[in-house]
Amino acid sequence: MESTAHKSLSTEPEEGAQGNFLNRRKFFKILGGGLAVLFVSDDVLSFASPNLNYPIPENQIGAWVHIGADGIVTVFTGKTEVGQNIRTSLAQVVADELRIPMSSINLVMADTDLVPNDFGTVGSRSTPQMGTQLRKASAAAREELISMAAARWNSDSSAMIAQGGFITDPATKKKLSYGQLTTGKQLLIPISDKTKLTPVSSGKLTGTSVKKVNIKSFLTGDHKYVSDLKVDGMLYGKILRPPAYKSELMDADTAAASVIPGVTVVKDGNFIGVTAKDPWTAARAIKVIHANWKTSPQKSKADLFEHLKNTGEGGRNSGKEGDISRGLAEADYKHQSVYQIDYIAHVPLEPRAAIASWDQGKLTVYTGTQRPFGVRDTLAGLFKIPKEIVRVIVPDTGSAYGGKHSAEAAEEAAKLSKAVGKPVKLVWTREEEFTWAYFRPAGVIEVNSGVKKDGTITAWDFHNYNSGPAAIATPYSVSNQQNIFHPSDTPLKQGSYRGLASTANVFARESHIADLARMVKMDQLEFRLRNLTEPRFKAVLEAAAKAFGWATRKKLPGRGFGIATGFDKGGYVAACAEVEVSGNQVKIHHITEAFECGAIINPAHLHNQIMGSIVQGLGGALFESVDFAAGKILNPSISAYRVPRFSDLPQIEIIMIDRNDLPSAGAGEAPIIGVAPAIRNAILDATGIGLRNLPLVPGGILS
Amino acid sequence: MILKVNGKSTKVDAGPDSDLLTVLREELDLTGTKYGCGEAACGACMVLIDGTATPSCITRINSLDGKSIETIEGLEKNGKLHKVQEAFLETDPFQCSYCASGMIMSAIALLSQHSDPTEPQIIEMMNRNICRCGTYANIIKAIKLAAIS
Numbered sequence: 062m063e064s065t066a067h068k069s070l071s072t073e074p075e076e077g078a079q080g081n082f083l084n085r086r087k088f089f090k091i092l093g094g095g096l097a098v099l100f101v102s103d104d105v106l107s108f109a110s111p112n113l114n115y116p117i118p119e120n121q122i123g124a125w126v127h128i129g130a131d132g133i134v135t136v137f138t139g140k141t142e143v144g145q146n147i148r149t150s151l152a153q154v155v156a157d158e159l160r161i162p163m164s165s166i167n168l169v170m171a172d173t174d175l176v177p178n179d180f181g182t183v184g185s186r187s188t189p190q191m192g193t194q195l196r197k198a199s200a201a202a203r204e205e206l207i208s209m210a211a212a213r214w215n216s217d218s219s220a221m222i223a224q225g226g227f228i229t230d231p232a233t234k235k236k237l238s239y240g241q242l243t244t245g246k247q248l249l250i251p252i253s254d255k256t257k258l259t260p261v262s263s264g265k266l267t268g269t270s271v272k273k274v275n276i277k278s279f280l281t282g283d284h285k286y287v288s289d290l291k292v293d294g295m296l297y298g299k300i301l302r303p304p305a306y307k308s309e310l311m312d313a314d315t316a317a318a319s320v321i322p323g324v325t326v327v328k329d330g331n332f333i334g335v336t337a338k339d340p341w342t343a344a345r346a347i348k349v350i351h352a353n354w355k356t357s358p359q360k361s362k363a364d365l366f367e368h369l370k371n372t373g374e375g376g377r378n379s380g381k382e383g384d385i386s387r388g389l390a391e392a393d394y395k396h397q398s399v400y401q402i403d404y405i406a407h408v409p410l411e412p413r414a415a416i417a418s419w420d421q422g423k424l425t426v427y428t429g430t431q432r433p434f435g436v437r438d439t440l441a442g443l444f445k446i447p448k449e450i451v452r453v454i455v456p457d458t459g460s461a462y463g464g465k466h467s468a469e470a471a472e473e474a475a476k477l478s479k480a481v482g483k484p485v486k487l488v489w490t491r492e493e494e495f496t497w498a499y500f501r502p503a504g505v506i507e508v509n510s511g512v513k514k515d516g517t518i519t520a521w522d523f524h525n526y527n528s529g530p531a532a533i534a535t536p537y538s539v540s541n542q543q544n545i546f547h548p549s550d551t552p553l554k555q556g557s558y559r560g561l562a563s564t565a566n567v568f569a570r571e572s573h574i575a576d577l578a579r580m581v582k583m584d585q586l587e588f589r590l591r592n593l594t595e596p597r598f599k600a601v602l603e604a605a606a607k608a609f610g611w612a613t614r615k616k617l618p619g620r621g622f623g624i625a626t627g628f629d630k631g632g633y634v635a636a637c638a639e640v641e642v643s644g645n646q647v648k649i650h651h652i653t654e655a656f657e658c659g660a661i662i663n664p665a666h667l668h669n670q671i672m673g674s675i676v677q678g679l680g681g682a683l684f685e686s687v688d689f690a691a692g693k694i695l696n697p698s699i700s701a702y703r704v705p706r707f708s709d710l711p712q713i714e715i716i717m718i719d720r721n722d723l724p725s726a727g728a729g730e731a732p733i734i735g736v737a738p739a740i741r742n743a744i745l746d747a748t749g750i751g752l753r754n755l756p757l758v759p760g761g762i763l764s
Numbered sequence: 765m766i767l768k769v770n771g772k773s774t775k776v777d778a779g780p781d782s783d784l785l786t787v788l789r790e791e792l793d794l795t796g797t798k799y800g801c802g803e804a805a806c807g808a809c810m811v812l813i814d815g816t817a818t819p820s821c822i823t824r825i826n827s828l829d830g831k832s833i834e835t836i837e838g839l840e841k842n843g844k845l846h847k848v849q850e851a852f853l854e855t856d857p858f859q860c861s862y863c864a865s866g867m868i869m870s871a872i873a874l875l876s877q878h879s880d881p882t883e884p885q886i887i888e889m890m891n892r893n894i895c896r897c898g899t900y901a902n903i904i905k906a907i908k909l910a911a912i913s
Binding site: 280283412670672673710 | 778779782786789790793794795796797798799800801802803805806808835836837839840845849852853856857858859860861862863864865868886887888890891893894895896897898899900901902903904
């Protein structure tokens with residue numbers, strides 16, 4: 062890959078004219094010399110021809126790989142580690158392409174001053190996008206090192222071997238380390254998806270269960286989450302919370318707080334916070350503030366579903382075909398039902414936390430977020446300062462599940478810090494995390510369908526109010542169908558969640574499909590296979606059914622079997638569940654899940670993601686539900702909001718289908734979507750009761 | 765007052781009704797013990813007090829006179845991990861790992877009561893600890909490995 066492109070970068074624009082542009086000088090000022098490969102957009106690469114001297118806009122870079130004179134490989138990525146073990150799987154990819162041990166790789170993640178802006182760790186895109194970009198960048202770096210060695214020895218580059226951090230010429234036995242080759246150099250190579258790379262043989266590490274790279278630090282307590290960090294001169298912050306959402310501060314008496322030694326009260330409109338030298342004092346100061354709030358009437362959980370339905374807008378149609386009324390007229394059986402999905406909370410075990418400090422107008426914030434650049438931009442907007450003087454740093458974080466996209470704690474800490482002129486640390490309590498973050502959307506889903514006696518689905522009219530459009534299109538062949546998402550007014554603040562809308566859409570669809578199969582007295586698996594065309598669906602369904610023993614499994618009295626399938630964000634999933642219903646108690650005995658998301662990079666960590674999704678999915682399926690009234694959350698604690706525990710664990714069997722002929726898709730979301738409908742359908746099988754609401758058994762009681 | 769933490773007697777300035785979790789984290793800089801709920805419902809703050817797994821978030825330090833407190837930081841001795849840590853290292857069970865310290869402390873207490881625990885015993889003793897990432901089956905594997913090592 063001898064590219065001339067990097068030479069074009071050697072002429073730099075004037076200092077001060079760089080703006081957001083990254084040139085060689087700026088780059089190597091950060092890194093020291095060496096060889097760096099930047100993954101850029103195709104547009105930029107086409108500009109970077111030998112005749113042009115364009116620097117690269119920073120927002121066009123996806124990833125960097127840098128090989129220093131010491132041979133250490135540093136990877137820069139905007140991805141955040143929130144437990145998905147992406148730090149490990151990305152290092153595996155780079156190690157393979159550069160033919161070096163994992164220990165030679167340092168991943169710099171999610172520091173907005175150092176890493177490219179790749180728009181966050183969202184939507185299960187880290188592995189498919191970042192993994193691919195880093196693979197290509199690393200392969201390009203390897204090829205460049207080979208070219209450099211070959212040029213130095215006047216040898217044929219095709220005969221060179223890269224291994225263990227060295228380039229070797231097998232004919233002459235000459236050998237140079239990567240560091241020796243890059244010493245004194247400042248080479249910057251832009252590549253893009255269009256760059257042709259030498260095909261590589263399959264990796265040694267990719268596809269194997271390499272351990273979490275920094276595992277020991279988590280087992281000894283050494284790892285510093287944001288809530289563990291301290292910086293010099295730091296004060297502790299605490300915020301005065303209103304009694305309900307949409308409250309307006311009328312007046313506040315802060316005198317008793319202000320006289321506590323070391324306490325500063327910060328007031329700004331509706332915002333009141335304090336800082337103190339320790340967290341006890343900050344908490345005590347907040348308690349002695351007397352504030353009067355004006356609250357306003359708000360919808361309660363009892364009104365929720367009617368409200369979502371009534372405020373639903375026209376919406377967007379995904380996959381309209383044929384004529385619904387004609388399809389219903391052709392049907393032997395018609396089926397109409399309404400499904401209701403509660404708000405649920407993410408409950409990341411580490412609540413939101415931030416440490417903010419201002420230095421000569423520049424703001425630095427440590428916080429746990431999946432969107433470091435999004436938080437940077439929010440902070441820049443809040444304080445009306447350029448983005449370039451805001452730095453957001455995200456240490457490996459205590460989980461998120463889509464729940465840490467926003468900047469609340471960072472904004473609050475930064476406000477306090479600005480007011481007191483010192484660094485401020487703010488750690489949310491569990492109650493604050495339950496109340497002042499955001500929830501997975503609630504939703505109402507109406508399905509109207511028709512089916513012929515032979516199992517042909519003739520009509521499918523699907524309307525989702527509020528929970529979102531993901532995975533709304535039916536994968537089943539129906540000649541008359543429409544699938545419409547209607548946005549509604551949401552009483553609670555809602556946002557991203559692991560498989561947020563697909564969980565709701567797949568639950569409604571797979572529940573409804575189960576009912577149709579029963580109407581035509583057809584086996585659940587057979588009915589699905591008959592109406593699905595995509596072979597990847599069939600593969601997961603058949604794999605799950607086979608492992609579960611769908612056709613042969615012995616059914617004890619009181620027990621039922623259920624099956625469900627779905628697709629989201631590149632992953633295909635099928636789940637089988639065995640439940641036992643005795644009286645109004647439901648026990649989940651067994652879940653078998655087959656999952657396929659293309660090529661597997663780290664089998665153990667993929668297995669862990671699937672298992673985690675199943676266990677988390679059990680909570681949303683069975684009992685998790687946010688209760689609220691008059692702008693207050695009524696169950697804002699772990700004792701009041703039940704999440705799955707050891708004792709909820711059924712037997713779990715996971716089948717991972719490795720399609721190494723396909724690119725890897727994300728695995729953090731799709732494995733959650735089949736759990737609820739598989740359980741619902743198993744309860745149906747056991748009792749004849751077709752539940753329609755999530756959670757299925759709130760309070761643990763089947764009603 | 766004086767607290768005996770990880771074998772060392774240490775004077776702390778915090779008031780006697782302060783909770784142990786905050787004292788460990790903020791005054792003694794032992795941040796391996798985590799805050800998760802503040803109501804002894806999640807197990808992230810579990811420490812050993814005279815060998816018993818105890819949620820530090822609801823434990824007042826004035827109840828700890830003369831008692832021996834062990835935290836995750838005290839397990840590694842002379843550069844050698846505790847056998848439970850070794851088993852967790854070998855099993856690689858976690859995702860975000862925020863629950864790890866509490867899980868390990870609870871597992872040590874479990875194994876001191878039942879050196880070869882049955883699965884129901886594991887579930888009963890570990891049920892106070894939440895792993896929101898849902899890695900329970902892996903954690904059970906790690907505990908079983910620790911039991912035989």
